[in-house]
Amino acid sequence: MAALTEVDLGASSVRDLNQALHAPATESAASWRVLNPRGAHSVACGLKDEVTVDVEGHVGYYCAGMNQRATVTVHGNAGVGVAENMMSGAVRVRGDASQSAGATAHGGLLVIEGNAAARCGISMKGVDIVVGGNVGHMSAFMGQAGRLVVCGDAGDALGDSLYEARLYVKGKVKSLGADCVEKEMRDEHRVELAELLKAAEFDQDPADFRRYGSARRLYHFKVDNSTAY
Amino acid sequence: MCGIVGLHLREPSLEPRLGELLTAMLGQVVERGPDSAGVAVYGDPRLSPPGRAVVSLLGVTPHQAATALPDAVVVAADATTVVHAQSPVAELLATIATALPRATVIGSGEGFAVLKGTGNPVQLAKEFGLAGVTGYQGVGHTRMATESAVTPEGAHPFSVGPGQCLVHNGSFANHATIRRELRAQGVQFDSENDSEVGARFVAHHLDRGADLEKALRLLCERFDGFYTLLVSTADSFAVVRDAIACKPALVAETDAWVAMASEYRALDVLPGIENARIFEPEPEEVYVWQR
Amino acid sequence: MDMDFASRGLRESATFDRATIHAIQRAAATGVYDIRGWGAKRPLPHFDDLLFLGASMSRYPLEGYRERCDTDVVLGTRNAKYPLHLDIPVTIAGMSFGALSANAKEALGRGASAAGTSTTTGDGGMTPEERGQSKHLVYQYLPSRYGMNPDDLRKADAIEVVLGQGAKPGGGGMLLGQKITDRVAGMRTLPVGVDQRSACRHPDWTGPDDLTIKIGELREITDWEKPIYVKVGATRTYYDVKLAVQAGADVVVVDGMQGGTAATQEVFIEHVGIPTLAAIPQAVQALRELGVHREVQLIVSGGIRTGADVAKAIALGADAVAIGTAALIALGDNHPRHDAEYRQLGSAAGYFDDFQDGRDPAGISTQDEELAARLDPVEGGRRLANYLRVLTMEAQTLARACGKAHLHHLEPEDLVALTIESAAMARVPLAGTDWIPGTPGAVR
Numbered sequence: 001m002a003a004l005t006e007v008d009l010g011a012s013s014v015r016d017l018n019q020a021l022h023a024p025a026t027e028s029a030a031s032w033r034v035l036n037p038r039g040a041h042s043v044a045c046g047l048k049d050e051v052t053v054d055v056e057g058h059v060g061y062y063c064a065g066m067n068q069r070a071t072v073t074v075h076g077n078a079g080v081g082v083a084e085n086m087m088s089g090a091v092r093v094r095g096d097a098s099q100s101a102g103a104t105a106h107g108g109l110l111v112i113e114g115n116a117a118a119r120c121g122i123s124m125k126g127v128d129i130v131v132g133g134n135v136g137h138m139s140a141f142m143g144q145a146g147r148l149v150v151c152g153d154a155g156d157a158l159g160d161s162l163y164e165a166r167l168y169v170k171g172k173v174k175s176l177g178a179d180c181v182e183k184e185m186r187d188e189h190r191v192e193l194a195e196l197l198k199a200a201e202f203d204q205d206p207a208d209f210r211r212y213g214s215a216r217r218l219y220h221f222k223v224d225n226s227t228a229y
Numbered sequence: 230m231c232g233i234v235g236l237h238l239r240e241p242s243l244e245p246r247l248g249e250l251l252t253a254m255l256g257q258v259v260e261r262g263p264d265s266a267g268v269a270v271y272g273d274p275r276l277s278p279p280g281r282a283v284v285s286l287l288g289v290t291p292h293q294a295a296t297a298l299p300d301a302v303v304v305a306a307d308a309t310t311v312v313h314a315q316s317p318v319a320e321l322l323a324t325i326a327t328a329l330p331r332a333t334v335i336g337s338g339e340g341f342a343v344l345k346g347t348g349n350p351v352q353l354a355k356e357f358g359l360a361g362v363t364g365y366q367g368v369g370h371t372r373m374a375t376e377s378a379v380t381p382e383g384a385h386p387f388s389v390g391p392g393q394c395l396v397h398n399g400s401f402a403n404h405a406t407i408r409r410e411l412r413a414q415g416v417q418f419d420s421e422n423d424s425e426v427g428a429r430f431v432a433h434h435l436d437r438g439a440d441l442e443k444a445l446r447l448l449c450e451r452f453d454g455f456y457t458l459l460v461s462t463a464d465s466f467a468v469v470r471d472a473i474a475c476k477p478a479l480v481a482e483t484d485a486w487v488a489m490a491s492e493y494r495a496l497d498v499l500p501g502i503e504n505a506r507i508f509e510p511e512p513e514e515v516y517v518w519q520r
Numbered sequence: 521m522d523m524d525f526a527s528r529g530l531r532e533s534a535t536f537d538r539a540t541i542h543a544i545q546r547a548a549a550t551g552v553y554d555i556r557g558w559g560a561k562r563p564l565p566h567f568d569d570l571l572f573l574g575a576s577m578s579r580y581p582l583e584g585y586r587e588r589c590d591t592d593v594v595l596g597t598r599n600a601k602y603p604l605h606l607d608i609p610v611t612i613a614g615m616s617f618g619a620l621s622a623n624a625k626e627a628l629g630r631g632a633s634a635a636g637t638s639t640t641t642g643d644g645g646m647t648p649e650e651r652g653q654s655k656h657l658v659y660q661y662l663p664s665r666y667g668m669n670p671d672d673l674r675k676a677d678a679i680e681v682v683l684g685q686g687a688k689p690g691g692g693g694m695l696l697g698q699k700i701t702d703r704v705a706g707m708r709t710l711p712v713g714v715d716q717r718s719a720c721r722h723p724d725w726t727g728p729d730d731l732t733i734k735i736g737e738l739r740e741i742t743d744w745e746k747p748i749y750v751k752v753g754a755t756r757t758y759y760d761v762k763l764a765v766q767a768g769a770d771v772v773v774v775d776g777m778q779g780g781t782a783a784t785q786e787v788f789i790e791h792v793g794i795p796t797l798a799a800i801p802q803a804v805q806a807l808r809e810l811g812v813h814r815e816v817q818l819i820v821s822g823g824i825r826t827g828a829d830v831a832k833a834i835a836l837g838a839d840a841v842a843i844g845t846a847a848l849i850a851l852g853d854n855h856p857r858h859d860a861e862y863r864q865l866g867s868a869a870g871y872f873d874d875f876q877d878g879r880d881p882a883g884i885s886t887q888d889e890e891l892a893a894r895l896d897p898v899e900g901g902r903r904l905a906n907y908l909r910v911l912t913m914e915a916q917t918l919a920r921a922c923g924k925a926h927l928h929h930l931e932p933e934d935l936v937a938l939t940i941e942s943a944a945m946a947r948v949p950l951a952g953t954d955w956i957p958g959t960p961g962a963v964r
Contacts, residue, residue, distance in 0.1 A: 018740045039257070039494025041733050046670060046741030058493050062724070062737040066670040077507060079493055080477060080733075081724035085668050098477065098509060100724035104665035106709070117509045118474055122723040123665060125709040137474070137512060142719060144709045155511075164711060219714040220697060221552055231729060261729040263766070373728055373766055376759050399727065455726060475726040491729075 003028050010036040014043060021070075025049035039079065044072050047089070061098075064091045067108060083110045086127055099136065102129045105146070111200045118155065121148045124165050130200035140165050141177065149196050151204055162214040168193050170209045181215040231385065231398045232258025232371040232491045233478075235459045236499070237466035237518055240485035241365075243500070244272065248362025250499060252354045254488070255369040257495035259350045261398075262371030265384040266350035268357065269336065269343045269394040271463060272364030276304055276311050276342035282318040285336035285343040285388070286310045287381045289329050297328035307346035307356035308381040309335065318391060333382055333419050338392035341463060345384040365520070368461050370396040377422045387428035390435055392463035397424035398491055399476040401454035427452065431460060445469045445515045457510075459489050464520040474512035481505040487518045543786075553787060555694060557875025557885060559687050559780040559822065559845060564795045566778070567829040569942030570935045571951060574921040582920040589916045590926040593840050595638075595817045596678060596747020596770040599739070603747055603770075604656055604678055607636025608912045609840035609927055610830055612847050612904075613775070613821050614660045614680065614751075616642025618695050618704040619782030619875065620848075621892035622649050623900070624884045627851055629653030630897060631904025635912070640680060640842075643693040643718060645707045646672040653901070658749065661738065664693055664718035666708035670741060678771070679738055680749040681731070683722075683760075686779030686822040689753025689793045693718035694783040698878035701887040728763035735768040749773050754799035754822065755792070761806035765816050773842065774803045776822025780845040782885060783876035796822035796833075798945035801932075804837030813837065814928075827914020834915070835930035836946060843911075850907035851900040852882045 007017045017034065021044055032053040037043050037060075044053045045065035055063065058076035067086040074082070077095035086105035093101075096114035103119065105127030112120075112129070118136035121129050126145040134152035141157070143165030153171035160177020166189075167180075176182075193206040234254035238244055251268060270276065277283040281302075286294065291305040294312050301314040301321070310332075314321050318337055325332060336343030344357045350371040354360070370385035377383050386394040401407075404426040408418060416429050427448060434444040445460065445467060452471075457478040460467045468489050470478055481488045481496045483505045490496050496507070510516055525532075532538065546554060575581035582589060596603040612632045617625050619642060626649040632639040638656035645667015651657055659676030661668065673679065684690060695704070697713040705712040725734045735748055750764035751773035764772045776796025781789065800820055807813040820833045821842035833841045845853075854862075859869040861881035867874060875885035883894035919927050922934045936951040937943035943950045944958040 014740065015744075019743060022743060038497045039492055042737040042740040045737055048670070058497065060492055060494055061730075061733045065737050066673070066741055068670060077493065080730070084724050085665060085670070087670065096507070096509075098479075099474070103723040104668060106669070118512070119723065123719065125665075136509075141723075161717075163714070219711065221555075221715045260732055373763065375728070375763065376756065398729070475721070477730070 004031045004033055005029055006033045006035060008035040009038065009040055009043075014040050017043065018045065021047055021051065021053065025051045037076070041079070044070070047072070050089075058095070067091055077114070078112075082112075083108070083127075086110065096133070102127050105129075107146075109199055115152065121146070121165070124148065128196055128199070130196055130202060132200075132202060134171070137174075138177065140167055143167070147192065147196055149193065149200070149209070151202060159212055159214070161218060164214065166192075167212040168196075168209045169212065170204065173210075173212070176212065179215050179218045180212055183211045183213045185209070185211045231373060231396070232261030232495070233369070233396050233398050233457065233459050233489065234258060234491070234495045235366075235368040235396075235461065235466065235489045237366045237461075237487040237520075238364075238485070239487070243485055244365055245363045247364045247367050248273070248359045251362070251367040251369055252360045253498035254490060254495040255354055255359070255371065256351050257498065258371050258491055261491055262373045263349060264374055264379045265345070265347040265372045265381070266353045266370060267343065267345035267372075267381075267384040267386050267396075268354075268359060268367060268369045269341065269386045269388060269461065270359075270362050270364050271341050271366040271392070271461070273342065273362045276306075276362065277313060277340045279340060280315070281313040282316050282321040282339060283311060283313040283337065283342055284318070284321055284325055284334055286312065286325070286329070286332040287335055287345065289332045294329065294332075298324065304342075306344045306358065307353060309344045309346065309357075311342045311344070335382070335419075336386075336388035336394070338463065341388075341392045341394075343386055343388045343394065345381045345386075347379055347381055347384065366461060366466060368394050368396055368459055375400050375423075377420060380420075382420050383422050385424060387422070387425045389425070389428045390432035393428070393432055393435065394461045395424065395428040395431060396459045397427055398457045398478075399455035399471070401426065401452050401456065403453040407451060423454075427456070427458065435462075441465050441467050442515045442517050449513050449515075457491070465517055466520075467515060467517040468510050469515045470510050470512050472512045474510075478510050479507060480510055480516065481507045553785045555696070555783050555876050556786055556789070556873045557780065557782050557784075558789075558873035559778045560790050560793075561873075562790055564778065564823075565797050565939065565941040565945055566795065566823055567797065567832045569797070569938045570832050570946060570948065571938060572831070572835075572918050572922055572934055573936060574918075575923045579923050581923050582925070584917065584920060587920065588925050589920045591912050591916060593817070593928070595819075595840065596749075598770045598812070598816055599744065599768070600678075600747040600770055601743075601745040602677075604638060606638060606656065606840070608908060609834060609838075609915075610635075610824070610908055610911050611637050611658075611819065611840055611842045612639035613779070613842040613844035614640035614642045614658070614682065615782070615844055615848075616644035616693075616695075617647045617650070618642070618644035618666075618699060618708065618887070620884060621886055621895065622647055622703075623892050623895045623897045624848070624851060625650040626653050626897035627895060627900030627904060628847060629657070630901025631847070631850070631908060632656070634901060634905035635908035637908065638677065641676075644695075644704065645669065646675070647707075649897075651675060653897075660751075662693070662718070663720065663722045664708075665723070666710075666718075673738075673742060676746060678747040678749060679742070680751050680773065681735065681738070681769075682751045684720075684753035684775075685751070685781065686753045686775035686777050686793050686796070687781035688784045688788040689755045690720060691784065691788050691792075692720040694876070696783060696876045696878070699876075699887045704887055728767045731763075731767040739768075747771055749819070751775060753777075753779070753792075754794045754796065757794065757799045757802040758806045761803045761818075762810060765807065765810050765812055769816060771817045771819060772803065772807075773819040773821065774799050775842075776820070778823030779821050780848075781875075795945065796820060796824075797942060800833060800836040800838060801945070801947040807837075814839065827911045827916075828918060830911050831915040831918040831927065831930055832935065834927050835934050836932055836948075839928065846907070847904055848884055850904045851884055851895065852903070853880070853884050855882060858882055
């Protein structure tokens with residue numbers, strides 16, 4: 001069992017924390033605990049090794065931004081853009097996440113146990129996002145690839161201008177965005193959804209979800225679409 | 230572009246700590262608005278003793294104010310001079326208009342004072358003596374000026390009606406037209422600031438009988454642009470965001486208080502935050518807390 | 521022919537000229553707006569309207585070659601651990617792989633490196649070809665974040681946060697399906713062949729207050745090593761430059777409305793933004809008022825063609841310039857040797873602007889393998905390096921004539937204007953007078 005390194009942000013700066021986390025991971029520095037984040041920004045961003053970071057409290061903007069391989073857990077709420085542009089690894093928010101959670105992320109798994117605000121998964125490029133609660137308006141806007149699972153409700157304009165990201169919502173969808181449509185749930189979708197729910201450690205029945213995706217009507221500039229641009 | 234903080238106390242035993250808490254909150258949003266700052270405080274007995282008319286002024290020295298208004302008590306706070314007197318508010322305002330024609334009124338009413346200045350917000354809070362202020366409600370703002378000048382007049386809050394106060398994070402996109410429309414209806418402006426247009430618009434509709442919720446709904450209908458607004462009156466504390474809701478806002482609520490801030494770190498300084506209900510205001514939904 | 525029309529009494533309308541008539545006919549036929557490449561084509565007040573006051577009796581010129589006139593520039597001195605040291609103050613602007621062929625990107629890298637300057641990625645990620653061939657590579661951080669990868673961020677020599685470009689301030693990127701090949705689609709995580717449209721705002725921040733926090737994150741991820749640029753299209757330049765500095769930029773890039781694009785609505789290109797000439801004094805005023813002129817460097821782009829343009833931009837207060845369209849022309853764009861093929865595409869050498877179309881006979885703005893193979897990146901790089909050297913020598917010629925030992929020693933007082941418009945915009949006097957039209961210091 002690797003030793004646990006504790007960093008108290010009441011005493012150390014975010015700069016010192018990130019510099020330490022950016023050093024190559026070693027046996028003795030593979031597990032980290034961050035105390036007193038108090039809404040600080042850019043906590044544990046730019047990690048590139050297989051380390052585990054537990055943040056004990058609420059964080060500000062861009063926590064675990066551009067994460068690669070690391071496992072980051074926020075035991076609290078996360079501010080704007082948690083795990084933005086994540087490439088791989090796993091980020092879990094035990095509370096709520098503010099807007100643009102998982103924005104443009106290319107890979108990895110982002111789990112938000114509470115609600116995610118507006119633009120969750122905006123321009124997502126391959127990440128898997130599983131939200132225990134609701135997501136706000138314009139979630140998965142321009143979503144290019146990856147999967148977004150919402151166990152609660154979705155706000156206005158879900159999946160607006162969607163490319164190839166796949167969306168699963170259990171609750172109500174307030175409205176669908178331009179070019180986003182409900183699609184048939186086939187067996188392969190139930191299988192993929194079950195895997196995502198399991199990975200997120202959520203006890204939900206895939207049969208309760210509906211699937212949404214792109215109608216692909218906006219893929220080419222055409223006169224008939226002029227009002228949608 | 231800015232940082233917003235606001236605190237509406239429900240628990241009277243916290244009132245002696247209002248200024249201390251507001252100072253701590255303001256200190257957490259300096260990065261968002263390093264060039265100027267302002268606060269509005271409701272219920273401080275030194276700035277605004279009960280039963281007296283209070284007017285907050287820029288553009289005059291305390292000495293000028295004391296000379297021109299012999300019957301008033303003058304309190305100095307950085308660039309701001311607060312005067313209060315035993316008379317109706319309208320009467321005090323009329324006296325000021327005559328005796329101090331160069332002064333800019335940045336707040337008037339009973340039990341309410343507005344303090345503004347330029348420079349680092351933490352230093353300004355010291356100049357204001359904010360930590361020693363008491364009361365039941367306070368609003369603070371740190372400013373990063375977008376298109377209008379860095380002056381005390383350009384700092385928020387904008388208080389243009391009795392006890393009213395508006396702070397704004399974002400920028401409006403059609404305020405020039407709305408300013409022209411309001412001017413055509415006789416409304417006078419003190420600055421070229423887009424946020425002042427929002428404050429004048431709200432005051433204009435409150436004056437015509439709308440309640441705060443209605444006035445803010447009208448604002449959502451009329452204004453283009455990006456905004457998180459915190460608007461207060463002597464008995465209300467309200468939050469509204471534009472339809473796109475890009476500018477950040479967090480509300481925290483306990484039995485003892487309601488607080489709003491641009492970022493969580495400003496809420497973290499509050500007593501009992503660990504048990505607060507914390508949420509993000511929905512777009513174009515008007516949230517009002519009444520006293 | 522036109523002469524013939526005139527002699528027959530035929531008169532073309534200045535309002536509804538033939539280009540306008542054609543545009544209306546095109547809109548009526550297709551129902552979609554016109555999308556094209558290149559920058560603004562309308563006549564605009566520009567550097568040609570300024571002249572240098574060379575030394576004579578009252579001032580002493582420097583001899584060419586023998587007497588020193590330095591050209592180096594350091595970018596990103598304010599916060600970065602490793603600022604960029606360039607030999608010449610002419611950089612290559614951001615142009616994406618996708619908009620341009622891989623060979624074209626490689627040629628830009630080769631030419632820039634040979635001349636000791638930087639090149640820039642674009643809205644499509646970093647290719648190994650351009651990273652490999654670019655001594656100094658600036659990595660753009662755009663709203664779409666196509667191909668945005670922290671490994672590439674760490675490989676970059678500087679990071680450019682792009683809010684907009686001169687061709688379309690307030691608009692997002694476009695790349696039409698003809699150019700979304702397997703490789704481009706893969707790099708951008710898009711379906712092959714879609715007409716790609718990018719967002720106009722960044723997905724996770726808006727406004728200078730949130731940009732402050734975003735720049736903080738980028739610095740944290742790269743351990744405060746790299747210069748961070750902020751690029752804006754020229755509109756409310758005075759305010760935007762001030763806010764970029766307050767948000768923490770090390771370098772501000774201002775792209776005037778003549779700045780090019782690979783694909784944008786014609787209405788955007790011709791009708792949004794201000795000329796480069798008008799933008800520079802606003803940017804410099806903002807930097808001076810904040811006390812950071814030359815500490816936060818200013819890069820100006822949009823219509824830079826000659827060493828005279830370089831020298832004039834620097835005299836007005838820029839630290840460096842960036843070229844895009846001119847660099848493509850140096851690679852071979854619009855060359856007369858392709859005229860027959862341009863005509864087959866309905867254009868002609870000197871007029872070709874269908875960069876969006878992907879059928880560029882010069883092999884530059886295309887993803888067609890056969891066409892792209894026409895551009896030899898080594899030869900193209902050599903031509904670009906030649907051109908960059910000429911720009912530099914021309915700028916030095918003018919600076920020496922004004923008695924300056926460094927290009928940065930040029931100053932607005934070395935310039936006069938030929939027209940009232942350019943005098944007002946550039947804030948230099950009309951030649952032979954002390955008259956600078958306009959309200960001093962007024963900005964909008």
